[in-house]
Amino acid sequence: MPKIKNLIAELERNRISYREEQSLAQFTTLRVGGNARLLVTADDFNALELSVRLAVANQVPFRVIGCGSNLIISGRGFDGLIILNRSKSWEIIGETKVSKPKRITSRYNPIDEELRAGEADVSSLPKKIVRVDSGFSNSALIEEMFKQGLTGLEWFSGIPSTVGGAVYMNMHGAHAYFGHLVHRAQLTDGVTTKIVDNAYFQFAYDFSILQQTKEIVLWIELLLDAGNVEQAGQKAKEWRLLKSRQPRRSAGCIFKNLAPEIQKKYNLPTSSIGYLIDKVLNLRGYRIGGAFISEKHAAFIENDGTAKADDVYQLVELIKVKAHDALGLELETEVEFVGKF
Numbered sequence: 001m002p003k004i005k006n007l008i009a010e011l012e013r014n015r016i017s018y019r020e021e022q023s024l025a026q027f028t029t030l031r032v033g034g035n036a037r038l039l040v041t042a043d044d045f046n047a048l049e050l051s052v053r054l055a056v057a058n059q060v061p062f063r064v065i066g067c068g069s070n071l072i073i074s075g076r077g078f079d080g081l082i083i084l085n086r087s088k089s090w091e092i093i094g095e096t097k098v099s100k101p102k103r104i105t106s107r108y109n110p111i112d113e114e115l116r117a118g119e120a121d122v123s124s125l126p127k128k129i130v131r132v133d134s135g136f137s138n139s140a141l142i143e144e145m146f147k148q149g150l151t152g153l154e155w156f157s158g159i160p161s162t163v164g165g166a167v168y169m170n171m172h173g174a175h176a177y178f179g180h181l182v183h184r185a186q187l188t189d190g191v192t193t194k195i196v197d198n199a200y201f202q203f204a205y206d207f208s209i210l211q212q213t214k215e216i217v218l219w220i221e222l223l224l225d226a227g228n229v230e231q232a233g234q235k236a237k238e239w240r241l242l243k244s245r246q247p248r249r250s251a252g253c254i255f256k257n258l259a260p261e262i263q264k265k266y267n268l269p270t271s272s273i274g275y276l277i278d279k280v281l282n283l284r285g286y287r288i289g290g291a292f293i294s295e296k297h298a299a300f301i302e303n304d305g306t307a308k309a310d311d312v313y314q315l316v317e318l319i320k321v322k323a324h325d326a327l328g329l330e331l332e333t334e335v336e337f338v339g340k341f
């Protein structure tokens with residue numbers, strides 16, 4: 001494939017080391033998937049930007065992977081460039097009186113007032129602006145910020161993720177959305193690099209505009225509070241414990257939760273997709289090959305160590321068909337499929 005050959009030549013010219021036909025399963029939490037035709041690791045945001053630019057210039061399809069915790073990669077792999085984002089610098093760049101953007105509410109996941117009860121009022125606290133590379137792990141960032149006396153990220157404790165993946169997905173922990181903390185970001189589409197503010201992302205439940213534009217986050221600026229670290233640390237510990245009980249060899253929730261009008265229409269006691277799969281469709285524990293619907297949390301599909309990407313795919317399709325046959329429901333996936341299925 002001449003385009004790949006040209007890209008390889010350019011990677012070499014730019015002294016970017018690459019691997020060919022590298023297995024991708026190890027770079028995802030679900031641990032399934034075939035090979036990447038080419039793989040590079042970006043250790044800082046300049047390398048990330050350059051790798052994207054070279055892929056675009058050579059018309060080679062590319063994909064950035066953070067923690068790989070929301071991805072199902074095809075057994076046939078990915079015929080292009082995978083960029084593993086391991087950029088991880090951060091710095092506090094200043095203090096601001098700018099208040100955080102309005103809280104994100106959504107038809108899928110209304111703010112749970114009960115969960116918010118007891119949450120400290122941080123509106124009057126000074127805010128620090130922290131600039132973070134998009135490949136930094138959120139778990140590591142939470143700890144680093146606590147050391148600096150900064151709070152706000154505790155609700156995302158225990159969720160395997162990088163900052164870039166969290167922006168792309170608008171990751172949520174209880175009632176909190178990652179997008180709510182974003183001040184500005186630098187993005188690239190491989191041709192143009194620009195700085196955007198929070199409104200650009202159109203954050204909503206499981207949504208940011210990046211899912212349509214496919215731009216890549218190089219770094220973001222977060223607005224964090226000079227808050228009560230002890231209290232926030234306790235909250236982070238509780239969430240970490242809760243998340244550690246969820247199946248780790250999975251890709252998290254496979255489907256989005258139900259919209260309230262759907263919940264109401266079918267008279268379901270909750271909008272939880274796990275409830276639907278378990279109690280309405282009776283699929284808890286159902287297995288195809290090495291992939292099975294988790295006994296612990298029916299919204300998750302687990303890999304018993306022998307699963308193939310196709311097993312997972314077939315299980316996802318089966319859930320969709322059953323939901324359609326039983327209730328006429330069209331379920332929307334939260335996870336993303338990469339490559340051909």
Ligand SMILES: Cc1cc2nc3c(=O)[nH]c(=O)nc-3n(C[C@H](O)[C@H](O)[C@H](O)COP(=O)(O)OP(=O)(O)OC[C@H]3O[C@@H](n4cnc5c(N)ncnc54)[C@H](O)[C@@H]3O)c2cc1C
Nearest residue numbers: 066067068069070161162164165166168171172216217252
């Ligand atoms: C055990 C478990 C629990 C989970 N719990 C939650 C939860 O409570 N709440 C929740 O919201 N999610 C949860 N998830 C799902 C997942 O962790 C989040 O969606 C997370 O934000 C994904 O981040 P990532 O770095 O792993 O992204 P990846 O899975 O690597 O990538 C996801 C998408 O983001 C894109 N992307 C990655 N980096 C960038 C970048 N720099 N710029 C642009 N696009 C980028 C990728 O190309 C891909 O399209 C869970 C997953 C697991 C396995």
